[in-house]
Amino acid sequence: MYLFNKMNRFLPLVLLTLVLLLSSCSERSEYGETSDYEKLGAGSTDKTAPTISSVSPTDNSIYNSPATTIVVTFSETISTSSITTNTSDTTCSGSFQLSSNNFTTCVKMSAIPSASDNVTTFTATPAENLSNGTTFKLRITTSAKDTSSNSLVTAYTTNGFTTSPSGSGTIRGTVRYDNNTAAENVSISFAKSGTTVGNTTTANNGTYSQDNLSLGVYNIAFTKSDYLTTSQSATLATDNQTITANVTILADNCSAGTISGTISDAVSGSAVSGISLSVRSGLNVTSGSTTGTTATTATNGTYTLSSMNAGGYTVEASKTGYITSYLNVNVCGNKSNQNTNISETLDSESLRIVVHWAADSGVVVLDSHITGPDNSSGRFHIYWNASTALSRYQDPDNFFYHTNAYQCNSCTAAQTSDNVSLDRDDMDGAPGTETITITKIHNGIYRYSVHDYSNRNTNPSRKLADSGTTVTAYYNNTEIPFSLPNSAGNLWVVFTFNGETRVFTAQDNMTYHADYDTIQ
Structure with a gap:
């Protein structure tokens, strides 16, 4: 009895404690305190900043059409309200900007970029055709946000793409069978951006030519019954340019x-x-x-x-x-x-040229020749016998700008490094390779030629024209190939290079020249 009365005395206090405990539990979850709940991930917010996954046109590309669409893909879903652009003038406003002058002004767009692919990809179209032969850069600003309001960490700016220049050019070449004989009556189509824009057929000697082609990248298809269709890519980059695209077609068996x-x-x-x-x-x-x-x-x-x-x-x-x-x-x-x-890889002021002929080319010894501006008012000539002080077996032959001569005795390293050199002289016959390097380009016109030394006294001769010899120039860490013209001769004037404008011009000129010392 005494115990019962004592418990009754404490019962209100116990009940009050239980009420307080239950009230506290109502503010907790099965995950513990609110901070613990967040630590376990339930209800946590996205704090990851979006990034750019891809853009189109791609960096450093040449776009075939002056009118284009710009496509940007993000790493995650983006808030559509954050992707804006200028649609009324040429100010650089909005998060989506396109410019040809480093964003002093921007291209007016036809509409706000449209979303696709679960709102990760946005496409915009310029209000007018983009100017020909112009480089455009794309900038996505930090105003672009994902659906959790996370912005790009920094503005994203591309290196740019270049629209095709205005003008026209010619693509020509020779089609041969696998046995190196001329392939006549081969149908040739020229397609640009997936649309066929020209057709022609090879003549009896396998040659073809298509002129008045607008500048841009072409896919050329060569078809003939009983032969596999062969395709080749070719790019007309400058007005009035003529490029050579030779090809071999294979039997369909x-x-x-x-x-x-x-x-x-x-x-x-x-x-x-x-x-x-x-x-x-x-x-x-x-x-x-x-x-x-x-x-x-x-x-x-x-x-x-x-x-x-x-x-x-x-x-x-x-x-x-x-x-x-x-x-x-x-x-x-x-x-x-x-x-x-x-x-x-080469320094930006350097140029390298390589000629190669195969074992089955039909030619034995070919020689590289380059002439160019010297350090006075004349021209140097580098080839296997350039220096009278050196024999062919004491290569490399060099021309040094410091001395304006083919030797540079007691010169400093900097003085000797400014030179033109025949790095590789092949005297053993096919297959063969010769290499010339200009370590520092100077203003003036450089002219590069390939001489058929073995047939220097033969006229007429088609040995060089039918050899499949290739010439490759390396400049600005890019490979520039040149193809043989289908003409008889023993001297192929391959190209000129303007040291001031840094422009290559294919010559595709085949002539006869017996005296190797006087090649210019």
């Missing part, structure tokens, strides 16, 4: 095969290991999707590309410290000795 060869350093001739190789369908195709066939050069520079279907392909060769190089190959069964060269 060609089988799949393996391509193998060796890749060497363009200057030393040494094998280069660790070069990554990838393959694209078509000739001279340097961008876009690959076939999936890959390889890496071995210690001795060799490579093998297996199980390739019959047809024409472009092999891309890349390695850190080297300029990306491209090799056209035709698969008709197994093909060995598909060799090429690769150049180390």
Whole structure:
């Protein structure tokens, strides 16, 4: 009884304590305190800033049409209200800006960018056609936000794309069968941005020409009954330009095969290991999707590309410290000795030129010749016999601007480094490679030629024209290929290079010249 009365005395206090505890629990969840709840992730907010995944047109590309659409893809869903642009004037306003003058003014857009792909991709169209031959940069500002109001960390600005310049040009070349004979009556179509804009047919000697083509990138298709259709990419970049696009067509009964060869350093001739190789369908195709066939050069520079279907392909060769190089190959069964060269990266003031002729080219010895502005009012001439003080077996031959001569005795390293050199002189016959390097470009006109030394006293001669010899220039860490004209002769004047404007002009000129000393 006493115990019962004592408990009754404390009962109100116990009940009050229970009420307070229950009230406290009502403000808690099964996850604990609110801070613990957030730590476990339930109800946490997105704090990740969005990024740009891709843009189109891509950086450094040449767009075929003066009118284009601009496409930006983000890493996550974006708030549509944050993607704005200028639609009434040329001020650089909004989060989506396009400019040709580093954003002093911006291109007026036809409408606010439209969203797609779960609101990750936005597309905008200029109100008017973009100017020809102009580089445009895209800027996405930090006003662009995701649906959690996270902004881009910093404004995103592209390097820019360039619209096709105005004007027209000519694409010509020669089509041959796999045995190197002329392919007549081959149908050729020229397509630009997926639309066929011209058609022609090869003559009895395999030649073709299509003029009045607007500037831009073309896909050229070569078709003939009983032969595989071959495609080749070609770019007309300047008004009145003429480019040569030669091709070999393969019989439609060609089988799949393996391509193998060796890749060497363009200057030393040494094998280069660790070069990554990838393959694209078509000739001279340097961008876009690959076939999936890959390889890496071995210690001795060799490579093998297996199980390739019959047809024409472009092999891309890349390695850190080297300029990306491209090799056209035709698969008709197994093909060995598909060799090429690769150049180390160059200073922006340097130019390198490589000529290569294959073992089955039909020519024995070819020579590189380059003439250019000297340090006075004349011209230098670098080739295998440039210096009377040196014999052909004491290469390299050099021209030094400091002394304006072919020797530079007691010169400093800086003085000797300003030179033109014949780095590689091949005297052993086909296959052969010769390399010339200009370490510092000077104002004036440089002229590069290839001389058929073996047939210098033969007239007429088609040995050089039918040889398949290739010339590649390396400038601004880009590869510029040149193709043979279909004309008889023993001297191929390949191109001129303007040291002031830094413009290459293909000459495609074949003449006869017996005296190698007087080639200019």
